[in-house]
Amino acid sequence: MNVDLVRELGRPDRRLAAAETLAAGGATAAEAIVRELTAESSPVEWGAAAPVLRRIGGVAFDYLLQGLLDAPAEAMRNQVGHAFARLGPGALDRYTAALSHPSPLIRRWAVLGIQHCDEAGLPEVPALLPLLGDTDRGVAQPAQDTLVIRGTKIGQSLLPLLRRIRGEGPGRQRARALTVLAVLGGETALSAKDVAAVERLIRMKLATDLVLGAWCDPCGEARSEDVLQLCTRLSSRYGRAQAYYYEAQGDGSAWLAAEDGRVVRRYCETGDGEDAWKWAAFDLAPDIARSLGVSPLTIGPETPSRGTGVIALTPYGVAHGVPTGAYRI
DSSP: OOHHHHHGGGOTTTHHHHHHHHHTSHHHHHHHHHHHHTSTTOSOOHHHHHHHHHHHOHHHHHHHHHHHHHOSSHHHHHHHHHHHTTSOGGGHHHHHHHTTOSOHHHHHHHHHHHHHTGGGGGGGGGGGGGGGGOSSHHHHHHHHHHHHHHHTTSHHHHHHHHHHHHHHOOHHHHHHHHHHHHHHHOGGGSOHHHHHHHHHHHHHHSOSSEEEOTTSOSSOTTTHHHHHHHHHHHHHHHSEEEEEEEETTTTEEEEEEEETTEEEEEEEEOSOOOSHHHHHHTTOHHHHHHHHSOOTTSOOTTSOOOSOOOOOOOHHHHHHOOOOOOOOO
16 A cells, blocks of 8 residues: 555545545555554544544454554554544444453553444443453543443443442442442432441541632622631631632632631732732632642642541532532542
């Protein structure tokens, strides 16, 4: 196969004609395209190659799989992988078979292949459950994500399988199964044993300080009095409570900090400031939060924590119930 013809896929003015010729080229064309995707400084991007390989059909799967294994660099593996994952429903059976491939690289892209089959891939989504326990995080995480993304359409059949994993194992799958359960079904989908386990973990790991969400504007006309009372009461019970308003689009900052039942700091700057302090205060809420304890913008797995934490629902959440979802603890 003429390499110049393959490279015309990288030229918008010649791409259509080249694609027609290559799509009729079968195995020879598939091999040449995959070779080009793994070539250094190739003008051909996976987005131009994938539709042609999809039209070539099953034989392209084999060349792409081998190309993934042979590609010498991460950028080239990504080129081939994206094309591999977009062969469409015609490759669905082969994606499912590749979930047990010895290479985690192949398993990962096979998971994404099932995900990109959209609704046609739904019957094979349960086949991803064993990969929740894959020893390679690069496989387990996309398996979890795909179960969440596609599982919304088949939740009623998927939830019992997830509950069985939680109750009977295998143990390596159980943690991610809990996350998928929470996202797809919410707290009501969890067993009483799981709810109790999560509550124990929260009591062990989350922070004593309570930082209220952006809906708790400490200076807004509609909510300021309620927020003041809440912070005062919470600080009386837990030692400290803080409420912040911050609008990254330039609407200003506000903060309220209470300790042991009394307000120790309160300020609002949401108008046009004329002096240096007002200009500085306009964007100061995240810095104040960090200096007083912890900023909601920087909370992560490495954040030191102790005591009991709670998640506050907005008034809408109180009226309409707890949304489905999972938070990292």
